[in-house]
Amino acid sequence: MLEELHVRELALVERARVRFSPGLNLLTGETGSGKSLIVDALGLALGGRASSEQVRQGADRALVEARFEISDVPAAAETMAEMGLERSSDLVLTREVARRGAARVNGRPAAPAQLRDLGRLLVGVHSQHEHHLLLDPETQTQLLDSFAGAASARQQVADYYLDWSQAASRLAELERIQARGQREEEYLRWQLEELRQAQLRPGEDEELAAERGVARHASRLVELVEGAVAAIRSEDGLSAASGSVQAAAELDARLEPAAHRLRAAEAEVSDAAAELRHYREAIDLDPARLEAIESRLAVLEQVKRKYGGSLQAAIDERDRLASQLEQASDLGTAIQAAAAALEQARTLLEAGTAELSECRRQGAQRLGRVVKKELAGLSLADAAFEVRLLPRTQLSAEGAEEAEMVFSANPGEAAAPLVKVASGGELARVMLAIRTAGAEADRLPTLVFDEVDAGIGGEAAVQVGFRLKRLGAVRQVLVVTHLAQVACFADHHLVVEKGSGGQGRNVVQVRELQSQDERAGELARMMSGRVTEKALARAHELLDEGRRQ
Numbered sequence: 265m266l267e268e269l270h271v272r273e274l275a276l277v278e279r280a281r282v283r284f285s286p287g288l289n290l291l292t293g294e295t296g297s298g299k300s301l302i303v304d305a306l307g308l309a310l311g312g313r314a315s316s317e318q319v320r321q322g323a324d325r326a327l328v329e330a331r332f333e334i335s336d337v338p339a340a341a342e343t344m345a346e347m348g349l350e351r352s353s354d355l356v357l358t359r360e361v362a363r364r365g366a367a368r369v370n371g372r373p374a375a376p377a378q379l380r381d382l383g384r385l386l387v388g389v390h391s392q393h394e395h396h397l398l399l400d401p402e403t404q405t406q407l408l409d410s411f412a413g414a415a416s417a418r419q420q421v422a423d424y425y426l427d428w429s430q431a432a433s434r435l436a437e438l439e440r441i442q443a444r445g446q447r448e449e450e451y452l453r454w455q456l457e458e459l460r461q462a463q464l465r466p467g468e469d470e471e472l473a474a475e476r477g478v479a480r481h482a483s484r485l486v487e488l489v490e491g492a493v494a495a496i497r498s499e500d501g502l503s504a505a506s507g508s509v510q511a512a513a514e515l516d517a518r519l520e521p522a523a524h525r526l527r528a529a530e531a532e533v534s535d536a537a538a539e540l541r542h543y544r545e546a547i548d549l550d551p552a553r554l555e556a557i558e559s560r561l562a563v564l565e566q567v568k569r570k571y572g573g574s575l576q577a578a579i580d581e582r583d584r585l586a587s588q589l590e591q592a593s594d595l596g597t598a599i600q601a602a603a604a605a606l607e608q609a610r611t612l613l614e615a616g617t618a619e620l621s622e623c624r625r626q627g628a629q630r631l632g633r634v635v636k637k638e639l640a641g642l643s644l645a646d647a648a649f650e651v652r653l654l655p656r657t658q659l660s661a662e663g664a665e666e667a668e669m670v671f672s673a674n675p676g677e678a679a680a681p682l683v684k685v686a687s688g689g690e691l692a693r694v695m696l697a698i699r700t701a702g703a704e705a706d707r708l709p710t711l712v713f714d715e716v717d718a719g720i721g722g723e724a725a726v727q728v729g730f731r732l733k734r735l736g737a738v739r740q741v742l743v744v745t746h747l748a749q750v751a752c753f754a755d756h757h758l759v760v761e762k763g764s765g766g767q768g769r770n771v772v773q774v775r776e777l778q779s780q781d782e783r784a785g786e787l788a789r790m791m792s793g794r795v796t797e798k799a800l801a802r803a804h805e806l807l808d809e810g811r812r813q
Contacts, residue, residue, distance in 0.1 A: 265740045266387065266710050268331040271305045273323035274361070276762065276772040283776070287755030288736030291744045291774075292786055298772035299744045299760045303389065303714045306330060310383030311376040314361045325362035332357070332386055337709055340385045344369070347378055357382065390699060391714040398669075398695050399683040401654075405667040408651055411702040412627020417620040418663065424616045425661035428609040435602040441588070442595050452585055459582035462567050469564045469575050472557050479554040503530060613659065620663045621653070628653060628667065631701060638697035641731065643724035648672040648679045649694070669694075689720040693728070700731050711735065712742045725749035729810070748787040752806035757783050783807060 269282045276298050293299045308314055309330035319326045334340045335353040345351055349370060357379050358368040367374045369382065398404065409418050441448070564575060571578035628651035639647045653665040670679040673690055682691065699711070713732065720728060729750035735741050736755060745751055757777040777783045787806055788799035 265333050265336075266306075266330060266742070267333055269302065269306055269309070270327070270329040270331075271302070272327040273320040274305055274308075274326040274328060275301055275318055275320060277301055277305070278320065278771045280772065280774045282758065282774045284740065284742065285756040286736075286740055288733050288753060289740070289742045289756045289758065290751050290754035291742070291758045291760055292746070292751050292790060293760035294762070294789075295746070298762055300714055301772060302760065302774065303391075303712060303742075303744060306387070306712065307389060308359045308361065309357045309379065310387055310389075311357075311359075311367070311378070311380030314359065314365055314376075316361065316363050316365075318361050325360055325365075327358070327360055329356060329358045331355070334386070337385060340382055343382055343385065347374070355382065355386075386708065387710045387712060388699075388708045389712040389714070390695070398691055398698075401666045401668060402662075404651075404669045404682075405662065407698055407702070408624060408627055408631060408667040411631045411698070412623050414620055414623040414627060417616070417623050421613070421616045421620050421663050422661045424609065424613040425659065428606070428613045428659070431602065431606040431609040435599065435606050438595065438599050438602055442599065449589070452589055456582065456585040456589060459567065459571065459578060459585070462563060462578075464564075464567065464575060464579050464582065466576060466579060469561065469568070472561050472564070476554065476557045476561065479557060610659075617659075617664045621665060624653060624663070624665065624667070627651075631698070634701040635694070635697045638700050638731070639693060642693040642697060642727045643722075644673060644690070644693060646673075646675045647690075649697075650679055689724070692720055693724065696728060696731065700735055708739070710740045710742065714744045715746065721747065721749070726809070729753040733810070746790065748790040748803065748806055751783075751787055751790065752803075752810035754783075754810070757786070759786055780804075780807060 265286060266284050268284065269280075271277045271280045271282070273279075280302075282302060291299050291302060304312075304318075305328045308318075308328045332340075332355040333353060334355045340355060341351045344355070347369065349372065352370065354370075356368075356370050358366075358371075359376070359379065360366040367376050367379050369378060398407075409415060567578045568575055571581045632650045636647065636649045639645075639649060648671065650670050652668045652670060654668050655665050656663070669682050671682050671685055671690070671694060672679040673685070673687075677685075679685075682694065696713075699713075725747045726749045729747070730753060732741055732743055732750065733753040733755075743750065751757065759775050759777055761773050761775060763771060763773060777786060784800055784803040784807060785795050787803035788795045791802060792799040
């Protein structure tokens with residue numbers, strides 16, 4: 265459950281700390297007050313896309329922090345463990361938005377993708393824009409699969425489809441090799457022989473380039489090193505000083521540290537001289553060596569240009585050609601094995617697809633019945649609703665069919681696809697009915713509805729509010745609404761207000777309404793734009809109706 269949302273320096277929000285409770289949480293406010301900013305802030309904490317333009321003008325960064333209680337969400341605890349985090353009943357998702365933003369989970373650095381992985385286990389966000397997504401067949405199919413509990417079967421089909429497509433590609437590649445025939449095989453063998461003769465070794469070009477640098481300056485390096493060794497040998501001052509100080513230290517122990525340092529320095533100089541001698545002996549002054557290096561590097565550069573641009577790419581191509589030609593040596597047997605593997609993969613795919621289809625068939629029947637019942641309570645008692653399954657023309661990772669939701673708002677009218685017959689208000693109610701029907705299936709602890717009641721009013725709005733309250737009995741529900749008929753059902757009422765801040769700028773604040781009189785005043789404003797006696801009386805009536813439900 266979402267317990268608290270802390271927002272700082274985001275858009276018009278200078279600083280806000282919003283606390284949420286179980287049940288139905290309502291956010292209301294005047295048009296343009298910033299109600300949806302709270303939902304946007306939550307979206308950022310859940311790993312949504314961020315932009316530095318969201319930072320409040322004058323600030324260098326914005327901060328959003330969402331605190332959840334997850335003791336009843338074992339999947340979230342398991343995901344935290346997979347991320348290397350300690351299991352805890354509390355989860356804090358933090359997002360900083362700036363030119364270089366940051367994300368944290370329980371104070372530890374994280375990637376936005378990790379916030380999304382956790383967020384999708386905790387919160388489902390539904391906005392008025394989602395109504396239009398409902399017109400998309402893929403969205404309808406996903407909604408059906410969610411309701412039918414077909415997520416596992418769908419993933420299995422996707423895995424089987426990947427195996428089948430890879431098996432098909434493997435067979436096609438072998439058949440292409442066979443079709444190209446002997447001439448192509450000879451060309452591949454010529455390429456492989458060229459690469460083998462080059463005797464490629466990883467990193468050889470870098471090693472030779474370094475050796476070439478030494479070989480080009482060999483004479484000068486020898487001169488410099490021999491000079492250094494000669495200087496060390498001719499300089500006996502350090503040795504004499506060490507001997508003198510050592511003799512003095514035998515007379516006065518206080519000189520022993522100095523004698524020790526001189527002995528150490530003498531040993532270091534001696535080691536350096538030995539190292540320089542070894543280096544000098546290793547330098548090859550033979551001009552033929554430089555010529556050999558240049559020749560070898562030319563060969564390597566030619567191979568790199570022809571086979572991928574780098575030595576490693578050429579080595580990889582050599583290995584690929586060797587493997588391909590090895591398979592081609594017994595091409596007939598390889599094709600038979602690949603064909604058998606493809607057939608086995610297709611059998612598994614078809615079995616998985618059939619299981620998914622049956623799950624969808626049963627789910628479509630149940631969803632149609634439940635949504636029709638929900639629509640009756642949303643002032644669409646005569647509406648018809650059905651989920652049809654349309655076959656796909658070919659094998660697919662999404663199964664053998666896609667869902668098509670058909671609808672009719674009035675008796676006597678034939679049901680037709682939603683995209684052709686549903687108005688905005690009807691779409692809102694259909695989506696709410698589907699979400700209400702699927703609330704038990706998706707098991708998300710928190711559901712957010714951002715003005716999903718757009719385009720409806722009157723008794724339909726009352727019914728929407730009633731269903732949201734009923735949903736709040738089994739889930740935590742957050743609703744942004746502009747309808748008093750919905751707001752009267754709130755278990756926890758928050759009002760979003762835009763006021764004057766410093767420097768003549770507007771800021772957004774969130775305030776909890778504590779008393780019935782405060783709530784009645786807000787409902788009256790929502791209904792008439794100002795608080796009048798008649799509006800207050802109607803507001804109290806709505807609150808009484810909300811309590812009785």
